[in-house]
Amino acid sequence: MYPQIVPTETFERVRAMVAKNKYGKRSTEVKYLLRHKLICGYCGSPISAETGTGSNGQVVRYYKCLGRKRGSDCKKSMIRKETLENFVIDCIVKELSKPDVIKRMVRGLSEAQETLVKDKSCENALLKEKRHTQRVIDNIMSAIEQGVVTNTTTKRLKELELKLEELERKIVTERSKTRILLSEREIREYYEQALRLEPQMLINFLIKQIVLFDDKIEIYFNSPLRVSPDDSQGFSFASETGIMPCMIHNRKEPVLRPIRIELRL
Ligand SMILES: [Zn+2]
Numbered sequence: 001m002y003p004q005i006v007p008t009e010t011f012e013r014v015r016a017m018v019a020k021n022k023y024g025k026r027s028t029e030v031k032y033l034l035r036h037k038l039i040c041g042y043c044g045s046p047i048s049a050e051t052g053t054g055s056n057g058q059v060v061r062y063y064k065c066l067g068r069k070r071g072s073d074c075k076k077s078m079i080r081k082e083t084l085e086n087f088v089i090d091c092i093v094k095e096l097s098k099p100d101v102i103k104r105m106v107r108g109l110s111e112a113q114e115t116l117v118k119d120k121s122c123e124n125a126l127l128k129e130k131r132h133t134q135r136v137i138d139n140i141m142s143a144i145e146q147g148v149v150t151n152t153t154t155k156r157l158k159e160l161e162l163k164l165e166e167l168e169r170k171i172v173t174e175r176s177k178t179r180i181l182l183s184e185r186e187i188r189e190y191y192e193q194a195l196r197l198e199p200q201m202l203i204n205f206l207i208k209q210i211v212l213f214d215d216k217i218e219i220y221f222n223s224p225l226r227v228s229p230d231d232s233q234g235f236s237f238a239s240e241t242g243i244m245p246c247m248i249h250n251r252k253e254p255v256l257r258p259i260r261i262e263l264r265l
Pocket residue numbers: 040041042043044045065066067068074075076
């Protein structure tokens with residue numbers, strides 16, 4: 001199985017759209033980055049996004065236990081949206097900067113890389129077909145050199161040359177699928193950058209669940225090299241041009257372990 005690497009141009013197009021939206025109609029829309037990820041540590045209810053008006057008339061945004069909101073006796077206090085979001089993002093960045101976490105991620109990636117490099121059957125089949133096509137072209141060429149030229153031979157030669165071009169394109173595509181060469185630094189920089197630039201995407205991608213108490217927080221991560229239930233997602237990595245999502249299959253162990261942090265706000 002191959003990872004499906006989104007072609008750079010597709011990725012760039014999506015990124016351009018996202019960037020455009022940022023300054024377009026989305027600029028007035030407030031995003032609750034941790035929505036659907038938060039669970040109350042005391043009663044297990046989801047934590048929902050709330051908007052209120054402060055005493056000075058300013059809009060205040062916060063996260064509130066849904067159980068408490070609906071009248072249960074849960075004592076979980078509300079927390080300011082910005083405070084919690086910044087805290088969580090800082091935690092993730094810190095976690096991803098730890099040498100042993102990076103080491104585990106790099107190890108996971110290189111294992112995946114090896115599996116990919118092993119499976120070259122498709123590329124080899126294409127190379128074989130290319131050699132065959134080239135041989136036929138050579139034969140026709142020598143026939144032409146010996147003076148055997150008919151309309152049929154010229155037509156056939158054109159077809160074969162087009163086929164050869166097509167095969168070469170396919171080989172390049174196939175080779176790009178088996179190349180994921182990332183350094184430790186690149187992986188770390190990617191996650192740091194992406195968290196700042198595309199926090200929503202990365203939070204959706206990296207965070208499985210956050211259990212929130214008043215004095216501590218537990219962050220459960222998805223593995224960046226996770227098994228994808230619908231084969232439509234996978235891990236992402238950085239390239240010269242930006243973020244490139246791609247898929248890796250058949251990895252079961254999470255690369256990132258859950259973390260528990262004291263909440264001092
Ligand atoms: Zn609660």
